[in-house]
Amino acid sequence: MKKITFLIVLIAAAFGANAQKYFTKDGSIKFFSDAKMEKIQATNNKATCVVDAATGDIQWSVLIKGFVFENAFMGEHFNETYMESDKFDKATFKGKIENISAINFKADGVYKSRVSGELTMHGVTKKVAVDAVFTVKGGAITCDSKFFVKPSDYGIVIPGDKSDSISNNIEITVKGNLQELKK
Amino acid sequence: MKKWILIGLTIAALAGAYVWFFMWNKPHRTAADEEAFANLTSQALYLEFKADEKATFAKYKDKIIQVSGELSEIKQDASGDTELVLNTEDPMAHVIVTLKKGDQATNAKTGTTIEIKGICNGFMYEELLETSDVLLNQGVIVDKTKE
Numbered sequence: 001m002k003k004i005t006f007l008i009v010l011i012a013a014a015f016g017a018n019a020q021k022y023f024t025k026d027g028s029i030k031f032f033s034d035a036k037m038e039k040i041q042a043t044n045n046k047a048t049c050v051v052d053a054a055t056g057d058i059q060w061s062v063l064i065k066g067f068v069f070e071n072a073f074m075g076e077h078f079n080e081t082y083m084e085s086d087k088f089d090k091a092t093f094k095g096k097i098e099n100i101s102a103i104n105f106k107a108d109g110v111y112k113s114r115v116s117g118e119l120t121m122h123g124v125t126k127k128v129a130v131d132a133v134f135t136v137k138g139g140a141i142t143c144d145s146k147f148f149v150k151p152s153d154y155g156i157v158i159p160g161d162k163s164d165s166i167s168n169n170i171e172i173t174v175k176g177n178l179q180e181l182k183k
Numbered sequence: 184m185k186k187w188i189l190i191g192l193t194i195a196a197l198a199g200a201y202v203w204f205f206m207w208n209k210p211h212r213t214a215a216d217e218e219a220f221a222n223l224t225s226q227a228l229y230l231e232f233k234a235d236e237k238a239t240f241a242k243y244k245d246k247i248i249q250v251s252g253e254l255s256e257i258k259q260d261a262s263g264d265t266e267l268v269l270n271t272e273d274p275m276a277h278v279i280v281t282l283k284k285g286d287q288a289t290n291a292k293t294g295t296t297i298e299i300k301g302i303c304n305g306f307m308y309e310e311l312l313e314t315s316d317v318l319l320n321q322g323v324i325v326d327k328t329k330e
Contacts, residue, residue: 023312025279028261045260046279046304046318050311059311063318065244065304068262072211089240089305175261181312 020180022051022105022141027176029062031149034171037164040074042067049143049176056100058115060093060174082156082166083122091121093128103134110135115145124154132174141178146171213283213321214300217247225252225269225278228317232306233276243303248319250278251298257288267291267299267322276315280322288324298325 027047033040047062064085069075079085095117097103103111116129132145149170151158158166221243228250231239252269255277260266265287269278280301282288291297301319308315 021311023309025314025316026258026260026266043262045262045264046281046307046320048307048309048312050309052311057311059309061307061309063305063307065302066318066320068211068320071207072209073206075211086241086244089244090307 020053020105022053022178023181024049024176024178027060027062027143027174029060030173031067032171032173033167035163035165035167038166040069040166042069042075042078044068047174047176049178050181051097051143051178053100053103053105056097058093058095058097058117060176062091064089064091064121082151082158088121088123091119093117093119095128097132097134105134105136105141108136108138119149122154122156126153143174143176143178145174148172211283211321212302213323214247214302214319215283215323219249219300220246222249223251225250225317226271226273228278229271229273229276229315232317233315236306236308240305244305246303247300248303249298249300249325250280250319251296252278254291254293254295254297256293257291267297267324269297269299273315275313278317278319281318281320283321283323286323291324299323300325 025048026045027049028043028045029047030041030043044062044066046066047060050059064083065079067075067078069078095115098114098116103113111134113132113134114129115132116127118125119128128147130145130147132143135142135144149172150168151170152168158168228248250269252271254267255270256268258266258268260281264284265282267280267282267288269280271277280299299322301322304318304320306315306317
């Protein structure tokens with residue numbers, strides 16, 4: 001009898017720990033374009049990320065108009081000419097953490113993972129797979145990733161005379177400090 | 184004759200550099216420099232987005248919106264900018280204003296009503312979290328006593 005109770009408690013605890021969701025609304029997404037003539041960088045600190053620890057589902061979303069550039073001129077071009085943010089207001093990523101069972105959000109550790117899913121921006125959705133690292137330390141969870149995106153894959157045309165100023169391989173850096181969702 | 188061509192070219196080059204320099208160093212647009220396009224409560228702004236996100240985005244995007252509401256939280260974002268979170272009547276919905284670089288909210292008190300202007304970036308509804316946020320940036324506190 002005691003064994004069964006123990007087992008039930010154990011299973012319940014395991015489910016309880018895994019049914020948890022983690023999130024942030026203050027995630028930062030940076031992009032960096034390293035072209036021959038110019039380096040362009042922009043940051044958005046209002047990205048949302050939600051991770052479902054049970055299923056491995058992960059979502060990121062961000063408002064395009066929230067990216068802040070070093071100078072206003074670049075931001076205008078980014079919004080009007082390239083991202084057309086009046087029409088396409090958000091970029092989203094919906095995917096799965098492939099090795100979710102190997103990640104324990106309750107135990108300190110550095111968990112390397114592969115995340116695959118669909119990235120949507122400028123009205124185009126593409127399959128992507130990126131490396132990500134989840135770091136758990138003293139109850140604080142951070143999610144970090146760095147990957148490259150080709151604007152041309154998303155229907156963003158960089159005119160020939162701008163190819164020295166804007167790279168067609170943009171480095172994206174993602175960072176989120178996740179907290180437990182308490183309902 | 185050659186001399187005049189040279190002078191002409193130099194002037195043209197200087198003028199070009201001057202224009203380029205100003206375009207390049209054009210300051211960021213902030214809510215401090217402009218009158219508000221609309222002036223409403225955080226609740227009214229949220230309800231408009233909730234009712235029709237697309238139409239409301241088209242109406243308010245890039246516009247300066249002046250919002251009043253109860254201040255629930257003062258935070259710093261990853262770049263060190265100050266963020267003010269305003270409540271609405273729905274506990275899952277907020278209006279979040281990031282102040283322009285360098286601005287702080289040292290006199291603002293949570294739990295009191297505050298009035299802020301900011302540029303409208305849009306609306307985020309998170310299905311998994313069931314939360315809604317209207318996001319504004321390059322903001323300023325309207326009531327100077329609360330800066």
